[in-house]
Amino acid sequence: MSERPPIPRATVKRLSLYLRGLERHQAEGAVTVSSRTLGSDLGITDAQVRRDLGYFGQFGQPGIGYSVDGLIPRIKSILKIDREWNAAVFGVGNIGRALLNYPRFGPKGFHIAAAFDINESIIGTKVGACQVCSLADLEEQVLAAEIDIGILCVPMPVAQEVADRMVTAGIRGVLNFTPRRIDVGKDVDVVSVDFSRALEQLAYQVAAADGED
Amino acid sequence: MSERPPIPRATVKRLSLYLRGLERHQAEGAVTVSSRTLGSDLGITDAQVRRDLGYFGQFGQPGIGYSVDGLIPRIKSILKIDREWNAAVFGVGNIGRALLNYPRFGPKGFHIAAAFDINESIIGTKVGACQVCSLADLEEQVLAAEIDIGILCVPMPVAQEVADRMVTAGIRGVLNFTPRRIDVGKDVDVVSVDFSRALEQLAYQVAAADGED
DNA sequence: CGGTGTGAAATAATTCACAGCT
DNA sequence: AGCTGTGAATTATTTCACACCG
Incomplete structure (x- = not known):
């Protein structure tokens, strides 16, 4: 029954880009990544990144950031590309x-x-x-x-x-x-x-x- | 010295599409086209079309619409594709x-x-x-x-x-x-x-x- | 500290609605 | 009647700013 706000189109468009960024950080061995880092990868603010991800749930850890390995499957699932x-x-x-x-x-x-x-x-x-x-x-x-x-x-x-x-x-x-x-x-x-x-x-x-x- | 409002990015993105639509109407022999017609070509409202074009000047004729042959070069000029x-x-x-x-x-x-x-x-x-x-x-x-x-x-x-x-x-x-x-x-x-x-x-x-x- | 999550404020984009032209 | 151009209202998106957590 919980009332989620509608998801902005603009947010969905950025999701693919976050995924890209995360996969790059993963390849470079990063374990966590902050909203600031992820955002500067694609030229947007940290607040924007947090707001976007916030539409789908609470994935981050205060003081730490987002788990790279944890967030990737979440975004894939949101985009429905966790399937063939x-x-x-x-x-x-x-x-x-x-x-x-x-x-x-x-x-x-x-x-x-x-x-x-x-x-x-x-x-x-x-x-x-x-x-x-x-x-x-x-x-x-x-x-x-x-x-x-x-x-x-x-x-x-x-x-x-x-x-x-x-x-x-x-x-x-x-x-x-x-x-x-x-x-x-x-x-x-x-x-x-x-x-x-x-x-x-x-x-x-x-x-x-x-x-x- | 006249103070034009800044042009929304979203408007510029649609300009290419208007051009496409106009060229199609031109090929079909249309002489004028209304904001409603042009808009429904690409699934947007007539008000949106008029607002977008309005940022660049007054190209239309009340009661008639926009001249197809007149508007095409204007948009090309705006997009800076009136050159090589x-x-x-x-x-x-x-x-x-x-x-x-x-x-x-x-x-x-x-x-x-x-x-x-x-x-x-x-x-x-x-x-x-x-x-x-x-x-x-x-x-x-x-x-x-x-x-x-x-x-x-x-x-x-x-x-x-x-x-x-x-x-x-x-x-x-x-x-x-x-x-x-x-x-x-x-x-x-x-x-x-x-x-x-x-x-x-x-x-x-x-x-x-x-x-x- | 360094970082998230999120109300509240600010800004951007869209739609409404209507005066005025043909 | 049919249509543009545009203030005003509305809605969408972004940014600010701060409480709170590790």
Whole structure:
């Protein structure tokens, strides 16, 4: 019955970064870490770190800080990455191929279990650890491999159409690499990664730093 | 002497998205667009759109909306992408290669003018439109090609070191594809693109939608 | 001391709501 | 009628500051 306050979106976005910082400290042999240390790693205040973690419970020890080995699994559990997620890559073009070869997903609990494309010349070939399937078999394969998350890397014009089929096939989340908003039902979540947008932000910031406001 | 209010970071992040929306409406032949239409494209309110644009001036016509052809260049000018930016890719691995082949940067005003790697077997080969240079020639080439922006795709352990050299060579902004915070002086800007983080956000959201809070 | 956890205060971002233009 | 631009109100997020613990 205890009434927890709602968790700010901004807090959740930082959680991944805390995890990163903690894993680095762990690799360096640190046993505990203070909110100040953790915060300065990512350029925020100690108060912010304590507030963020405070939403989920009391993990620290006054005078000592947070146990590195203790906090890591707590954050993984909060982010729901204390389990295996099955993902599939849709579209084995430049970006899809890069992601299939990206070695950092597996250890993080994201298992890329399938890859799809429409191009006959690469269907059946092996990219990374996956045999490329035909997009025609999407529904069947998504079901068989119990895919939770779809990584959308197809060309922009067919993005929405492929996304629709992913959703119908039962996928629960979409990681969208397409520079376009994807419409899914309200039961499915989308997170977008947008290179052009990132570059545009950078251009703005660089120019602003030059004194042109 | 007129005192403009400071521009919220959140507003700048949305500007790229407005531009996207406007270009789509332009392609579809629309002449004007209302704040409501533009907003619903990206899932925000009309008031938000008007407020955002209002920070930069009065671009709309009451009763009509915003001129599509008029607003696009205004936003480009605000974002400082009404000019050519020279970028270089550092690290021609999976991601670097994908970016060099990404066809969408050129038309947006970002010209990838150079690519660097340390791997002898790819130095001198052509990837996308670039001949790969040795990282040893970084300083010289950055200067010669007048690189403004560095796209950092090297392996994590050498990321900071390469970034330091980029900064020394005079680069003004870094687009960081490394899952690690990059430290640059205060005269240089960094924007990060972090795949793992995006996946983690997605995992959290999908699980939350499942009712596990 | 050095550090957490957390009310209270301050600041930032969003939405409301409406005067005024076409 | 349809829509912008913007004060005022609201809501979200961050920071302050301090009681309390090891």
